[in-house]
Amino acid sequence: MSTFIQLTVNGLANGAILALAALGFVLIFKATGVVNFAQGEFLLIGAYIVWAGVVTLGLHWVVAVLLGVAVAVVMGIVIERSVLRPMVGESAIAVIMVTIGLSAVLRSLVQGIWGTTLRRMPEIVPETSVSLLGAPFPVNRLWAIGIALVALGGFALFFRKSHYGVAMRAVADDQQAAMVMGISVRRIFAMSWALAAVSAVFGGTLVAIMIGVSIEVATFGLLVFAVVIVGGLDSIPGALLGGLIIGLTRQYVGGYIDPGLGEVIPYIVLVLVLLVKPYGLFGEVRIERV
Amino acid sequence: MTDVAGAATSAPATDVLLDVNNVEVIYDEVILVLRGLSLQARRGSLVALLGANGAGKSTTLKSIMGLLPSEDGEISEGHISFDGQEITEFDPAQIVKSGISLVMEGRRVFEHLTVHENLVAAAYTRWREGTAGDDMRLVYEYFPRLEERSNQVAGYLSGGEQQMLAMGRALMQQPKLLMLDEPSLGLAPLLVREIFDIIVRLHRDLGTTILLVEQNAHLALEIADHGYIMENGRIVLEGPARELAENPDVQEFYLGMSESGERKSYRDVKHYKRRKRWL
Numbered sequence: 001m002s003t004f005i006q007l008t009v010n011g012l013a014n015g016a017i018l019a020l021a022a023l024g025f026v027l028i029f030k031a032t033g034v035v036n037f038a039q040g041e042f043l044l045i046g047a048y049i050v051w052a053g054v055v056t057l058g059l060h061w062v063v064a065v066l067l068g069v070a071v072a073v074v075m076g077i078v079i080e081r082s083v084l085r086p087m088v089g090e091s092a093i094a095v096i097m098v099t100i101g102l103s104a105v106l107r108s109l110v111q112g113i114w115g116t117t118l119r120r121m122p123e124i125v126p127e128t129s130v131s132l133l134g135a136p137f138p139v140n141r142l143w144a145i146g147i148a149l150v151a152l153g154g155f156a157l158f159f160r161k162s163h164y165g166v167a168m169r170a171v172a173d174d175q176q177a178a179m180v181m182g183i184s185v186r187r188i189f190a191m192s193w194a195l196a197a198v199s200a201v202f203g204g205t206l207v208a209i210m211i212g213v214s215i216e217v218a219t220f221g222l223l224v225f226a227v228v229i230v231g232g233l234d235s236i237p238g239a240l241l242g243g244l245i246i247g248l249t250r251q252y253v254g255g256y257i258d259p260g261l262g263e264v265i266p267y268i269v270l271v272l273v274l275l276v277k278p279y280g281l282f283g284e285v286r287i288e289r290v
Numbered sequence: 291m292t293d294v295a296g297a298a299t300s301a302p303a304t305d306v307l308l309d310v311n312n313v314e315v316i317y318d319e320v321i322l323v324l325r326g327l328s329l330q331a332r333r334g335s336l337v338a339l340l341g342a343n344g345a346g347k348s349t350t351l352k353s354i355m356g357l358l359p360s361e362d363g364e365i366s367e368g369h370i371s372f373d374g375q376e377i378t379e380f381d382p383a384q385i386v387k388s389g390i391s392l393v394m395e396g397r398r399v400f401e402h403l404t405v406h407e408n409l410v411a412a413a414y415t416r417w418r419e420g421t422a423g424d425d426m427r428l429v430y431e432y433f434p435r436l437e438e439r440s441n442q443v444a445g446y447l448s449g450g451e452q453q454m455l456a457m458g459r460a461l462m463q464q465p466k467l468l469m470l471d472e473p474s475l476g477l478a479p480l481l482v483r484e485i486f487d488i489i490v491r492l493h494r495d496l497g498t499t500i501l502l503v504e505q506n507a508h509l510a511l512e513i514a515d516h517g518y519i520m521e522n523g524r525i526v527l528e529g530p531a532r533e534l535a536e537n538p539d540v541q542e543f544y545l546g547m548s549e550s551g552e553r554k555s556y557r558d559v560k561h562y563k564r565r566k567r568w569l
Contacts, residue, residue, distance in 0.1 A: 163410055163417050170400045170411040176360055177398040181459065182386030182415035 002135030007255040008248070013141040013210070015247025016148030021203035022227040022239035023155055024196030030172040030234045031192040034084060035096050038103035040221025042197050044110055046072060046204030047121070051213045052114070054122045061124045068201040076194035084189070107218060118214040125209065144206045151202045152240060155195075159236070168192060172234070223250075226266040230273045232280030241281060245269065307333040307499050308354070308390075308467055313368035315346075315353050315523075317361070323349045325523040326368070331467065331516075336493050336500045338510040338531060340544055341520030347503045348395055350520070351469050355392045356382045373466065387415050391465035395472045395503075397452040401445030405436050405455055408444050412459035422462070429458040432488060450481040457488065468492070469501045474509065482506070486513060507544035511535040519544070 025039045036042075049071050053064025083102055087095050125143035129136045159165035171178040171188045179185055207217050227246050231238025246266045254262020273281060308331040315324035324346050331337045341347050352358055353365055356377075370378045377385055400408050409429060413422040430437035433454045439447060444455055453473055460468055470489065474482040490513050493500050504510035511517055514531040519540065527540070534540050 163414060166403065166407050166410045167414050169403055169407070173400040173402050174398055176357065177394060177400065178411070179357060179360060179382040180355060180386075180392050180394060180398075181412045182383045182463065183411065184381075184383045 003255060005135040006137050007251040009137050009141050009145075011248035011251035012244065013144040013148075013247070014250065015244035016145045016152075017203055017206045017210075017243075018223055018227050018247055019240045019243025020148045020151055020199055020206070021221060021224045022231065022243055023152065023236060024199040024203070025224055025228050026231075026234060026236055026239045027168075027192050027196045027199070029228075030236075031168050032084070032189050033092075035092070035099065035233075036196065037096065037099040038106055039196070039200065039224050040218040041103045041106035041110075042072075042200035043204035043207060043221040044215065044218040045075065045106060046197070046201035047208035047213050047217045048110055048114055048204075050201065050205045051119060051121055051208065054124075055119075061122070065201065065205065068205070069198050072197035072201045073194045076197035077190045079197075080190045080193040084193070085186070103218075107215065111215065116215060118212050118216075121205070121208045121213055124205070140209055144209065147202065147206060151199065155199065156236065164191065223266055226270045229270055229280055232283030235280065235282035238280055238282030305332050306330050307373060308501065309369075309371045310350070310354065311369045311371070313350075313353060313370060314366050315349055315358065315363055316366045317358075317363040323363070323523055324353065327520075327524050328368075329518050329525060329528070331499055331501055334497050334499055335515045336490075336502065336513060338507075338514035338517040339501060339503045339520060340507045340510060340517060342543075343505075345520040346523040347520055348471055349523075351392055351471050351501070351503060354385075354390065354469065356380050356385045383415060386463055389464075389466035390469065391460035391463045391467070392469045393456045393460050393471060393473065395475060397449070397456045399444040399447070399452050399455050399459075402443060404441050404443055405447070406440040408455055408459055409462050412462040416463065421464075425462045425464060429461050432461065432492065433458050450477055450484070453477060453481075453485055454488075457485075457492075461492070465498060467499045467501060469503070471503045472505060473502075474504065474506050482509065489513065507540070508535075 021039065021043055024042060025036055028034055028036045028039075046068055049068040050061070050064045053059045053067045054061050057064070059067065079102065083098060084095070087098055125140045127138065127140060129138050131137075159169060167178070167181075167183045168188050168191065170181065170183060171185055175185055178188075204217055204221075207220050211217070211220065223246060227242040228239060229242075230245060231240070231242025246269065249265050249269055250262050253265040277283065308329075310327060310329045313324055313327045314322070315327075317323055327346070327350060329337070329339070329350075339347050339350065349358075349363070352361070352363070354370055354372075354377075358364055359381075365378055368378075369376060372385075372388060372390060375388060377388060377390075380388070400411060403411065406426075409426055410422065413425060416422065416425075430440075435451055436454055436458055439451065444452065447455060457470070457473070473485050473489065477485065486509055489500065489502070492498055493513075502510055502514060511531045511534055517529065517531045517534040518525050519527040519534070527534070527537070529537075535545070
């Protein structure tokens, strides 16, 4: 029983973080149609900036996170301007190659600046354990779940209530019609990349709290692809559900059957889902009126 | 009625809201779509732009709206000015801000957004003015059916309701010039009537200048003050709507009537068209 609770809490924490990371990916794909293979590296950079803010600059972690958000906004806009905008109108495969290249550049940049040693994220949230139903587990997992859910809720509110959020969804729906509404599509594209990078600051920091600050953060980010394909590339609820499915199955299978299998199971789930629902669980179904 | 060459100079300059002057549009750097098109809309008028498929009517509206760059097209010659301001090089956002709104062909509502959200998206450029609430009330006044469905996803509205939503979006922008591209397309005759009644009411009540592109020449000339007829990327005929409707050539070509005033079968019209063209 205690193993079960532990695995469940771990799985939920992983899942919530994955959902947050996947949100950034879905955002970019929905608004701009670009498959961003550098989303894992966005997590990596987010984690390192926050780490450097706290450890190197000695900032309070709240300030460090704000710094991370500011850097992310700038990075997102710069990447959109300099890397993606020249690619408008090019084939999807060319754009994918560019984001793969981007991921290599960002990864090398991080390694060039901070090296490859594993570092501990300073204690942002309490590292103590509490026991629940006889099972001890670290409090930071609960924090991770809470922070990820609050962030997801914040983004959901933004998309429903803010006119910028509505404009972003309008661009995702019909770009030319959005232009006719006076919406600046370029600005929305830049905003999507900036928001994706911001969501990665939260996601990356939470990952780093659990597994430490190293290149492994980006590797964890690879799971994002399993999440978004399971949930549907363009669905925000799909990202949430996909995150929880992948997070939980990974823990259960890894804990009860075999840790190695746990690493592979996300991709097995992925294939199974694709067999039944080729566009993912919540993938866009074109609305057809009868 | 004037011939093309001598057109367009009769109105005093300040009275002209939209002035499209000798515009040439090229797509993909080779395909000439508009070949020296000129037309004007006076402040407060309702202008109809008629013509067969492929004459360049939609392209005309898109070039006014600044949409050509998004389709690999460009204005290679000529000028467009609006309200005394040159807008040839403006992007769509600037054009919306200066007071032109377009209701695109095929309605193009945001299918996954609710009716309410569609209207919010349309108020994007005016959001800071904080008038969106009042604008929305006005839209719902003209289109009560939209209010009933304000929380429904637009993709599931009927065709007529989608057309109303498309027009409501344009209304949110409080345009000085409203351009409508084939508002009757794919709608049942009764609904077409309803839509046209609303166009007339908008024109009359709000004093909005309207540029109407239509296949349904009958209906368009009925409500318009002035009409232009396009063929092969240029204006071939223009004049007061009533005179155009009585012009025998227009009756033959666009209203499908023979000289005796009877409707001919479509096949006869087509046959006849092949033999005789203006240009």
